[in-house]
Amino acid sequence: MLENLTLQSVLAAAERIAPHVVRTPVLRHALADAGGEPGHDRAGGLRTELLLKAESLQPIGAFKLRGAFSLMTTLIAGIPGVVAHSSGNHAQAVACAAARLGLRAVIVMPSDAPELKRKRTAAWGAEIVTVGPDSDERAERCESIAATEGLAIVPPYDHPLVAAGQGTAALELFEDVGAMSRFYAPVSGGGLMAGCATVLAALSPDTEIIGVEPRDGDDTARSLAAGERVEVPPPQTIADGLRVRRPGALTFPVVQAHVARIELVDDDELLDTMAWALTHLHLVLEPSGAAALAVARREGAASPGATTRAGTNQAEVMRAGVILSGGNVDSGLLAEVVARAGGMMARPPRSPAP
Amino acid sequence: MLENLTLQSVLAAAERIAPHVVRTPVLRHALADAGGEPGHDRAGGLRTELLLKAESLQPIGAFKLRGAFSLMTTLIAGIPGVVAHSSGNHAQAVACAAARLGLRAVIVMPSDAPELKRKRTAAWGAEIVTVGPDSDERAERCESIAATEGLAIVPPYDHPLVAAGQGTAALELFEDVGAMSRFYAPVSGGGLMAGCATVLAALSPDTEIIGVEPRDGDDTARSLAAGERVEVPPPQTIADGLRVRRPGALTFPVVQAHVARIELVDDDELLDTMAWALTHLHLVLEPSGAAALAVARREGAASPGATTRAGTNQAEVMRAGVILSGGNVDSGLLAEVVARAGGMMARPPRSPAP
Numbered sequence: 001m002l003e004n005l006t007l008q009s010v011l012a013a014a015e016r017i018a019p020h021v022v023r024t025p026v027l028r029h030a031l032a033d034a035g036g037e038p039g040h041d042r043a044g045g046l047r048t049e050l051l052l053k054a055e056s057l058q059p060i061g062a063f064k065l066r067g068a069f070s071l072m073t074t075l076i077a078g079i080p081g082v083v084a085h086s087s088g089n090h091a092q093a094v095a096c097a098a099a100r101l102g103l104r105a106v107i108v109m110p111s112d113a114p115e116l117k118r119k120r121t122a123a124w125g126a127e128i129v130t131v132g133p134d135s136d137e138r139a140e141r142c143e144s145i146a147a148t149e150g151l152a153i154v155p156p157y158d159h160p161l162v163a164a165g166q167g168t169a170a171l172e173l174f175e176d177v178g179a180m181s182r183f184y185a186p187v188s189g190g191g192l193m194a195g196c197a198t199v200l201a202a203l204s205p206d207t208e209i210i211g212v213e214p215r216d217g218d219d220t221a222r223s224l225a226a227g228e229r230v231e232v233p234p235p236q237t238i239a240d241g242l243r244v245r246r247p248g249a250l251t252f253p254v255v256q257a258h259v260a261r262i263e264l265v266d267d268d269e270l271l272d273t274m275a276w277a278l279t280h281l282h283l284v285l286e287p288s289g290a291a292a293l294a295v296a297r298r299e300g301a302a303s304p305g306a307t308t309r310a311g312t313n314q315a316e317v318m319r320a321g322v323i324l325s326g327g328n329v330d331s332g333l334l335a336e337v338v339a340r341a342g343g344m345m346a347r348p349p350r351s352p353a354p
Numbered sequence: 355m356l357e358n359l360t361l362q363s364v365l366a367a368a369e370r371i372a373p374h375v376v377r378t379p380v381l382r383h384a385l386a387d388a389g390g391e392p393g394h395d396r397a398g399g400l401r402t403e404l405l406l407k408a409e410s411l412q413p414i415g416a417f418k419l420r421g422a423f424s425l426m427t428t429l430i431a432g433i434p435g436v437v438a439h440s441s442g443n444h445a446q447a448v449a450c451a452a453a454r455l456g457l458r459a460v461i462v463m464p465s466d467a468p469e470l471k472r473k474r475t476a477a478w479g480a481e482i483v484t485v486g487p488d489s490d491e492r493a494e495r496c497e498s499i500a501a502t503e504g505l506a507i508v509p510p511y512d513h514p515l516v517a518a519g520q521g522t523a524a525l526e527l528f529e530d531v532g533a534m535s536r537f538y539a540p541v542s543g544g545g546l547m548a549g550c551a552t553v554l555a556a557l558s559p560d561t562e563i564i565g566v567e568p569r570d571g572d573d574t575a576r577s578l579a580a581g582e583r584v585e586v587p588p589p590q591t592i593a594d595g596l597r598v599r600r601p602g603a604l605t606f607p608v609v610q611a612h613v614a615r616i617e618l619v620d621d622d623e624l625l626d627t628m629a630w631a632l633t634h635l636h637l638v639l640e641p642s643g644a645a646a647l648a649v650a651r652r653e654g655a656a657s658p659g660a661t662t663r664a665g666t667n668q669a670e671v672m673r674a675g676v677i678l679s680g681g682n683v684d685s686g687l688l689a690e691v692v693a694r695a696g697g698m699m700a701r702p703p704r705s706p707a708p
Binding site: 030 | 379381382383411415632635636637638682686689692696
């Protein structure tokens with residue numbers, strides 16, 4: 001169990017990071033019919049209200065800034081800099097935080113990181129070291145650089161201060177909207193989920209907490225089933241932020257304690273959801289950033305209100321909190337998403353009223 | 355002068371529309387160097403803070419919902435429905451408001467309206483009548499339908515209740531961020547600008563109010579120069595929301611009284627700004643929705659802080675409020691914007707730190 005990760009530690013992180021991090025908006029979006037499309041259904045009323053925490057609107061385009069500042073604002077004076085390994089968004093977060101706090105930053109990145117994320121990281125003045133596509137190799141290199149150069153490691157997820165920082169996303173969501181029926185967030189190493197689940201277990205204990213993983217990267221689902229951390233082969237999913245091969249040692253017990261279930265999404269559903277977000281939310285999401293939304297839409301459309309109370313004016317409203325975790329997507333993939341959006345735009349947003 | 359358009363009438367509109375309209379977020383974005391790109395400049399500090407009122411995140415994807423609800427919530431019982439003419443976003447707004455308020459809606463649309471806007475309007479259950487690309491013809495048809503069928507006209511801009519509704523965007527912006535050095539909004543018929551300028555003249559009288567028009571559709575700029583309303587030929591700009599041929603009769607005197615100057619943008623700058631917003635803000639904007647941002651970026655990059663105080667740590671911060679008025683764009687144009695964003699993504703967000 002991650003003993004130092006508590007509601008109190010998230011509240012303390014919120015105070016430390018407030019000067020540096022954006023309080024992102026919560027966008028409310030109604031799913032009104034079984035097609036899961038937006039609109040106001042005069043016959044049946046609102047079925048599901050999505051409460052979308054748009055972390056894609058952070059300055060670096062992802063929630064990772066929260067964890068980076070949470071840890072880095074506790075470093076004592078005299079530490080010359082930090083080192084981190086990341087497939088992209090954590091790299092930008094650490095580089096950005098280091099620039100603001102006046103620290104040197106060395107970032108170990110995979111060879112298959114999106115070009116956009118790599119260039120943005122370098123643009124913050126960070127030094128980049130490239131090490132294969134496997135996350136274990138990167139962790140090892142990160143430790144050796146820290147030891148050789150006297151730098152502090154900023155882990156991407158498996159640290160109580162990092163997880164506490166990520167948990168501030170759920171704290172703000174709860175402060176803005178109150179209790180939710182369900183909460184959806186992507187699970188990779190588990191830092192975001194551990195932090196958010198800690199907050200919601202304390203403040204909104206009736207919320208069903210749902211983790212989302214790519215089908216090809218379901219290490220947390222397998223680990224929960226096995227009752228211990230399981231490793232999967234390197235995932236090939238387009239969700240480059242969710243390619244971790246096994247849950248964090250410190251975060252996994254928190255996930256075990258609080259997450260009700262894990263749902264899986266495939267690349268096709270991620271692309272569809274990215275196109276839907278472009279068209280209906282006017283937001284750019286990266287594949288990882290669309291993962292929780294993909295499942296929330298699927299389940300929102302199939303919620304009890306939609307299936308058993310159709311035709312009445314009293315459909316129950318399911319309130320679903322969703323973390324839109326990031327928006328950094330290469331233009332090539334974005335072009336593919338726009339092409340899908342074209343097909344989507346050709347259909348009306350809902351069936352015409354009767 | 356539009357005597358019924360006052361701070362009080364905007365406050366009253368805000369109360370009427372609150373149950374129906376989203377309080378959109380204000381996104382803060384730093385412009386740190388002369389390139390107008392985001393980032394945190396360690397050498398010179400922040401030069402311009404953009405305070406972006408993201409009306410593209412309204413449910414219909416544009417601010418027009420404010421004006422439609424502002425007027426339609428004052429209609430007396432017994433009126434069977436409404437009629438409106440619009441190139442797109444006002445159509446969706448009226449159709450959406452009518453669906454929610456249980457009214458029939460007839461919408462007169464131009465033949466060259468974006469397909470997306472047309473389909474969305476129909477999807478709200480509105481009846482669509484198509485009349486050429488010229489806005490005067492549409493206004494005439496709208497009046498004849500109103501007379502024949504006993505419907506109330508919801509004008510797109512030239513009505514004190516509509517302008518008061520649009521002014522709630524500036525009211526919320528001021529409530530969230532306080533006084534601004536500058537305020538940028540697009541000007542078409544002038545409803546948005548008249549409402550917003552009325553609010554800011556009362557609450558933030560030192561704010562310089564800047565209207566933005568397409569270069570090919572500069573009727574307000576010409577009218578201000580002439581001291582009277584001037585008509586221009588049908589504009590061909592890609593900013594389909596800004597193709598009105600002359601300022602509103604009621605809104606123009608308000609614009610005359612409060613707007614400091616009009617700045618013009620061409621299609622190329624609109625496309626660049628849309629690509630920049632996709633890449634750096636993770637927002638989809640339509641051309642009209644990017645117009646005010648295009649000028650704010652141009653002027654922010656050239657602000658005194660950036661030109662005279664470079665190299666110091668005390669650059670003055672220019673706080674610029676900007677209305678991002680809408681995000682409804684066809685997938686064909688969006689694909690073009692993504693291609694531009696591809697070129698943009700290949701460049702780092704700012705020069706590396708020294």
